[in-house]
Amino acid sequence: MTAIAGKSARAGIIGLGYVGLPLAITIARSGFSVTGFDIDPEKITALDAGRSYIEAVPAEALAAETRAGRFRSTTDFTALSECDVVVICVPTPLTKQREPDMSYVVKTAEAIARTLRAGQLVVLESTTWPGTTDELVRPILERGGLRSGVDFFLGFSPEREDPGNRDFDTATIPKVVAGDGEAASALMQAFYGAVVKATVPVSSNATAEAVKLTENVFRAVNIALVNELKVLYEAMGIDIWEVVDAAKTKPFGYMPFYPGPGLGGHCIPIDPFYLTWKSREFELPTRFIELAGEINSAMPRHVVSQLAEALDIRLGKALSRSRILLIGLAYKKNVPDIRESPSLKLIELIEERKGSVDYHDPFVAEVPATREYMALKGRRSVDLDEQAVRGYDAVLISTDHDIVDYGALAQWSPLIVDTRNAFARRGIEGGNIVKA
Incomplete structure (x- = not known):
């Protein structure tokens, strides 16, 4: 908590796409040091050259945070051990049978588990079914013996990006946050509260997951x-x-x-x-x-x-x-x-x-x-x-x-x-x- 309050904590963002890259730059702009992780070396090459491939992240914003030393990117996932906060922003597509394809989330959780250390806050932002964070991600992270809520902390905060919307960006959209237990919830509120304009705490990770699905079900049904x-x-x-x-x-x-x-x-x-x-x-x-x-x-x-x-x-x-x-x-x-x-x-x-x-x-x-x-x-x-x-x-x-x-x-x-x-x-x- 002290590292978050003093902004000395380093954040790691896994998945530098439409959600991850804007979030990474927003976190960096708020004063934290950020490492972006992606399996696509072409993205890392572009970012190293100062080229943004996401419209919501102007090249000058990317360059400013890179020059200030607050943002860097890599394909080396062993560097996750250096991060105090790790945020998962990977795809959650459907299979051809219209069933959840959780392979990206599973592989990412396994990568985090290999370097997981005491005191880290791990956050899932990928949209998914209620229960994913606690029922799927937590057991993977706990395989090494560390326990959620005791040794490390686990939370969920749904992304709310709207490409092309000039009225809102990552920093100004209220952020729903939840954690696995009171300590994780407090850390989630402290971290995101230092990054975005307003946080909306809810009682559990499953509730936060349901909030995101409810927003999109509402639009799908009305359309x-x-x-x-x-x-x-x-x-x-x-x-x-x-x-x-x-x-x-x-x-x-x-x-x-x-x-x-x-x-x-x-x-x-x-x-x-x-x-x-x-x-x-x-x-x-x-x-x-x-x-x-x-x-x-x-x-x-x-x-x-x-x-x-x-x-x-x-x-x-x-x-x-x-x-x-x-x-x-x-x-x-x-x-x-x-x-x-x-x-x-x-x-x-x-x-x-x-x-x-x-x-x-x-x-x-x-x-x-x-x-x-x-x-x-x-x-x-x-x-x-x-x-x-x-x-x-x-x-x-x-x-x-x-x-x-x-x-x-x-x-x-x-x-x-x-x-x-x-x-x-x-x-x-x-x-x-x-x-x-």
Whole structure:
């Protein structure tokens, strides 16, 4: 506690991705010394050269903390022994069977266990099922004979990053914290209280884990609801966007959610299924969550069907003989993050139906390697100019980046299928624009 209060404690952050790197720099900026750990040597090389690969961490912020000696990075996990606080920020994906893949957490816990020493505080930030910290991580750490709450301390604090959100960052988002016992809870509050604007203590690690899942289940279910309403209102000839815009003028009892081509990002498409998996242990159904997953997962196929129908009715052309330009590969606007992006599924579905598809994304120059879409690796964003656009039969708006010239697209393309209401929101009208 004294080392944390005096900021002489060294923090180790394992996993320098969208969560870990912003957290590491935030901790360093607050005055602690930080060592970042990652198994990817390319990340370490980039960081050593002062290059940030995460938009939320400007290169100048990285350089400032590195020059001050408060941040360094390595692939050498034996250096964990030097850290007083160790924070786990590794992926928690799903298997193809939609079950939790805890391999990253397990391997990381095993790496920590090899150098674990008395007095260390170990924190899990990866989103997971309630009980993971105490039931999975703690036994691994205790294999060497040290005991949680006695020799070392164990806590959970869910990440709350929102890529592209200019209003909040790691330091200003309230941090839910919990610990395995009173001593661990006190250490969690002291450490994160020195780093972020406000902490929100809860009674147990399992409760903190449930908080994160509840936040994402809430969004997934409400997005599924508005997606389902969109399909229904389309059949009725009603514009879902107009409905939502009018409904949100009610000053109480309503919160706007918007439809789209499917869910993206690491959290909302994945995290709710961690709770459905855990619920089986208690023989309790999670019907809302599972139905929301079915609805949201079906949206890319619905969009492609609408695209095919628009091509047939408007241009008299089959999708199998059409060239499509997809706008936006990232899962949300104004960010380069393609994790779980529905755009990838849209490309796959169009090509399954023998259509030809290219993409334009000002934030994603080339498709990186992904677990599910390796066939798309290496494809590059095409230029968005008049000659190029006129060479496509239709433009499909999947992600509505602000810097795209929608007025020009409306003039150049014979058919636009808009899943984000991008044109109407900008006051752009045209008989060639179809909402989907």
